[in-house]
Amino acid sequence: MPASQVEFFFSFRSPYSYLAAPRVFELPERYDIELVWRGVRPMAMRGQPLPRAKQLYILRDAAREAQRLGLPFGPIFDPLGEGVWRCLCIAEYAQRQGHLAVFVKRAARAIWGEGCDVRRDDRLREICEAAGLVWSACREAIGNAGYRQRVEDNTARLAQLGHWGVPTLHYQNQLYWGQDRIEDLEGALRAAGRLRRGRVAA
Numbered sequence: 001m002p003a004s005q006v007e008f009f010f011s012f013r014s015p016y017s018y019l020a021a022p023r024v025f026e027l028p029e030r031y032d033i034e035l036v037w038r039g040v041r042p043m044a045m046r047g048q049p050l051p052r053a054k055q056l057y058i059l060r061d062a063a064r065e066a067q068r069l070g071l072p073f074g075p076i077f078d079p080l081g082e083g084v085w086r087c088l089c090i091a092e093y094a095q096r097q098g099h100l101a102v103f104v105k106r107a108a109r110a111i112w113g114e115g116c117d118v119r120r121d122d123r124l125r126e127i128c129e130a131a132g133l134v135w136s137a138c139r140e141a142i143g144n145a146g147y148r149q150r151v152e153d154n155t156a157r158l159a160q161l162g163h164w165g166v167p168t169l170h171y172q173n174q175l176y177w178g179q180d181r182i183e184d185l186e187g188a189l190r191a192a193g194r195l196r197r198g199r200v201a202a
Contacts, residue, residue, distance in 0.1 A: 002034065003172065003192075004032060004033050004034050004194070005033070005034045005036055005171070006027065006033045006034070006035050006036065006169055006170070006171045006185070006189075007036045007038055007157075007168075007169065007170040007171075008024050008035055008036065008037055008038060008167065008168075008169055009038045009040055009154070009157075009158050009163075009166050009167060009168040009169075009170070010037070010038065010039050010040065010104065010166055010167055011039070011040055011041070011042045011043075011084075011166045011167075012039075012042075012079055012083075012084050012087045012088065012107060012108060012111060012118075013042035013044070013078070013079055013080055013084055014042065014166045014167065015058065015059065015062035015066075015073070015076075015112055016058075016062060016065075016166070016167055016178060016179045017108065017166050017167045017179075018062075018071075018108035018109065018111070018112040018113075019062065019065055019066060019069060019071060019179045020167040020178075020179035020182060021101075021104055021105050021108055021167075022071075022105055023179075023182050024167070024169065024182065025101040025104070025105065027182075027185075027186075027189075029196075030195065030196055031186075031189045031194040031195055031196060032194045032195075032196055033171075033189065033194055037091070037095055037100055037104075038154035038157060038158070039088045039091050039092065039150075039151055039154055040151065040154050040155040040158055040166060041084065041088075041151060041152075041155050042080065042084060042166075043164060043165070044080055045080065045081070045084065046155065046164075048164060059076075062112075065179065065180075066112075066113075071109070071113065072109065072112075072113030072114070073112060073113055074112075074113065074115070075114065075115030076111070076112055076115055077110075077111050077115045077116055077117050077118065079111055079118050079119070082119050083111075083117070083118040083119045085142070085148070085151075086118055086119065086124060086142050087107050087111075087118055087124075088147070088148075088151045089141050089142050089143075089144055089147040089148060089151070090103065090107075090124075090128060090133070090138045090141050090142065091103060091104055091107070092141065092144070092147040092150050092151070093133070093137065093138060093141035093144070093147065094131065094133055094138075097132075097133060099131050099132050099133055102131045102132065103127070103128065103131040103133065106127050106130055106131050107127050107131075110123070110127050121139070124138075125138075161175060162175075163175055163177065165177055165178075167179055169181070169182070169185050171185060171188060171189070172188065172192070174188065
């Protein structure tokens with residue numbers, strides 16, 4: 001893996017992934033890195049369901065963090081199942097069109113801050129077009145077997161690294177799990193001399 005690569009493991013069903021995305025996508029603006037997107041299936045679609053009490057705690061904690069970060073939180077739509085697949089496949093297509101970051105941020109915000117049912121074509125179309133994507137191409141992407149395989153490969157890659165949760169960032173054989181570990185990654189990037197000349201770390 002090249003020394004400049006940072007892998008970003010993300011799930012549309014993870015509120016912490018939603019909270020992390022704006023800051024992670026900004027990292028290449030401040031650091032000399034290649035950000036590698038890895039959209040994965042959520043734990044519940046990998047046979048790893050969370051206890052109800054933990055789910056409720058995560059929602060309360062994520063709401064507090066969203067307030068701190070100035071991001072909307074609620075109403076929420078759970079995209080588990082087809083909603084997840086639709087967003088993941090379109091994200092793969094968006095990446096190839098140069099619209100990955102804006103689509104991921106818009107879709108995650110719609111799910112976690114607007115209660116948007118991304119299983120519905122009309123609602124998902126609004127997100128795609130707001131991200132600068134052509135809906136007919138996005139509709140085709142949903143059924144693209146290659147994109148679905150890419151998601152499976154990303155999910156397998158996370159397991160290969162010995163992890164399961166998201167958001168996870170991987171750099172130089174180190175894992176940074178959680179939206180509250182982005183600053184630790186930034187410390188490692190600064191130590192490696194990756195801060196772009198003339199830029200100030202957040």
